Amino acid sequence: MSATAKKRAPMPDDIRAAKGGTPLVSLTAYTTPMAQMMDAHCDIVLVGDSVGMVLHGLPSTLGVTMEMMIMHGRAVSRGLEKAMMVIDMPFGSYEESPQQAFRNAARLMAETGAGAVKLEGGVAMAETIAFLIRRGVPVMAHIGLTPQSINTLGGYKVQGRGAARAALIADAKAVADAGAFAVVLEKVPASLADEITSAVPIPTIGIGASAGCDGQVLVLDDMLGLFTAFKAKFVKRFAELGNEAEAAIAAYAAEVRARSFPAAEHVFGDEVKT
Ligand code: KIV
Numbered sequence: 001m002s003a004t005a006k007k008r009a010p011m012p013d014d015i016r017a018a019k020g021g022t023p024l025v026s027l028t029a030y031t032t033p034m035a036q037m038m039d040a041h042c043d044i045v046l047v048g049d050s051v052g053m054v055l056h057g058l059p060s061t062l063g064v065t066m067e068m069m070i071m072h073g074r075a076v077s078r079g080l081e082k083a084m085m086v087i088d089m090p091f092g093s094y095e096e097s098p099q100q101a102f103r104n105a106a107r108l109m110a111e112t113g114a115g116a117v118k119l120e121g122g123v124a125m126a127e128t129i130a131f132l133i134r135r136g137v138p139v140m141a142h143i144g145l146t147p148q149s150i151n152t153l154g155g156y157k158v159q160g161r162g163a164a165r166a167a168l169i170a171d172a173k174a175v176a177d178a179g180a181f182a183v184v185l186e187k188v189p190a191s192l193a194d195e196i197t198s199a200v201p202i203p204t205i206g207i208g209a210s211a212g213c214d215g216q217v218l219v220l221d222d223m224l225g226l227f228t229a230f231k232a233k234f235v236k237r238f239a240e241l242g243n244e245a246e247a248a249i250a251a252y253a254a255e256v257r258a259r260s261f262p263a264a265e266h267v268f269g270d271e272v273k274t
Contacts (some may be wrong), residue, residue, distance in 0.1 A: 010043055010084045010139040012116060012181035018043070019203045024182075024215025026154050026205055027223070030055055030072045034220055035079025042083045044140075044182075044205070046118065046217060047073045049088040049148070053229070061147045064090040066104060073112030086140050087114040091148040098131035104139045118184065120146035122171020129178035138147045141169060141175035145187035146210070156232070158186040158208075169196055176200040184217060185209040187234070208234030 018024050028048040029035040035045060050066035051072050073087045087108050094101035105117045116138035119125060129139045144159045153159070160168035168188060175183050182203045185193050193210035206213030218235065221227035225240040255261035 008136060009080065009082060011178040015044065015084065016181050017204055019201065019214055021214075023213070024203055024205060024213055025130045026217035027080070027220045028054075028217070029076045032075045032079040035076040037079075037082050038220070039082050043215070044086050044217070045076060045078045045080055045083045047076050047085065047087040047112070047114065048118075048219065049090050050219050054219060054227050060150055062091045062150070064088075066090060066093055066107065069108060070111045073108065073114055076114040084116070085112075086118050087112055088114045089117050089119045094125075094128060095121075101128045102132055102135055102137065104137075105132055106135075107160060109137065116140055116181070118142055120148050122168070123174040126174040126178040127245045129175055129180055133179040139175075139178075140182045140184065140205075141178075141180040142186065143175065144185045147186075156187070158187050158189065160192045163196045165192055168192060169199060172196040172200050173203075176202045182215075185213060187232075208232060 006220050015024065024043045025041060026044040026046055027038050027042050028046045028050055029038060030047065030051045038045060047069065049061040049064040049069065051068065052058035052061050054092045056068070058064065069087060069090050073085070077085055089101070089104060089108065093104040101119070107147075108114060108117055109125045116133070119129070119139040122141070122143045125141070129141060132139050145153065145156060147156070150156065172183055172185075180202060182205055183200065184205045184207060185196060187208040190210035190212070193204065193206055194212040197204045197210070197213055203214035205215040205217050207217050219227065222231065225237040226242045226245070228242045231237075252261065
């Protein structure tokens with residue numbers, strides 16, 4: 001799918017039709033300026049619940065609320081014209097019942113303008129996914145390492161190894177059968193990601209999975225080197241903005257302490273030139 005020639009944001013059917021074609025490009029965004037920067041380059045912009053860890057300093061995504069998602073979703077939607085906006089359903093907002101999921105998905109879409117929601121889970125969430133889709137809510141599924149289940153998964157480990165391989169393939173088929181328009185595969189062996197990509201009729205979007213997936217997603221602040229609390233092995237940093245930002249802050253602090261800021265050439269008598 002070409003990012004530059006698009007006139008409107010892709011719809012779920014456009015994403016589905018990208019299966020097996022040019023890989024889909026996706027990144028997370030949480031703010032208007034970053035959304036504006038990626039709009040021309042991404043097919044899907046994900047307002048991920050990773051916002052809790054990346055911008056709010058939470059230890060996991062479990063503490064992310066509907067209100068946080070709505071606030072960041074609104075900010076991101078102001079920055080997008082061409083890319084499809086997908087928003088994560090936070091932990092506790094959809095697992096209880098399909099009805100609870102619909103109530104919260106409808107609120108997320110109505111209050112942010114998102115074109116679809118993403119939720120974590122395979123076979124266990126298939127009924128909910130079908131329920132949402134029948135009621136007008138497009139769903140992107142997320143299987144493999146599902147960070148909202150970190151306490152039952154026992155850590156941020158590779159998923160789908162050994163006996164768990166068949167279960168993950170079943171998860172992928174279940175969400176595709178339920179009507180999800182795409183599925184995120186997080187932290188699974190490349191051979192398994194490739195097998196799932198061949199087995200399901202919807203695009204697979206990999207994160208720490210395989211270059212053979214139908215698309216890739218990364219957390220923006222990870223790939224920019226802005227989030228440095230930890231780095232997953234699969235993350236490629238395309239920049240080191242965290243180091244640059246810290247160096248700029250240190251340089252500013254040094255100038256202030258040396259009374260060399262504002263620099264003399266910016267000052268005319270009592271008036272500071274802007
Ligand atoms: O919340 C998020 O950023 C995500 C991506 C890692 C896929 O779910």
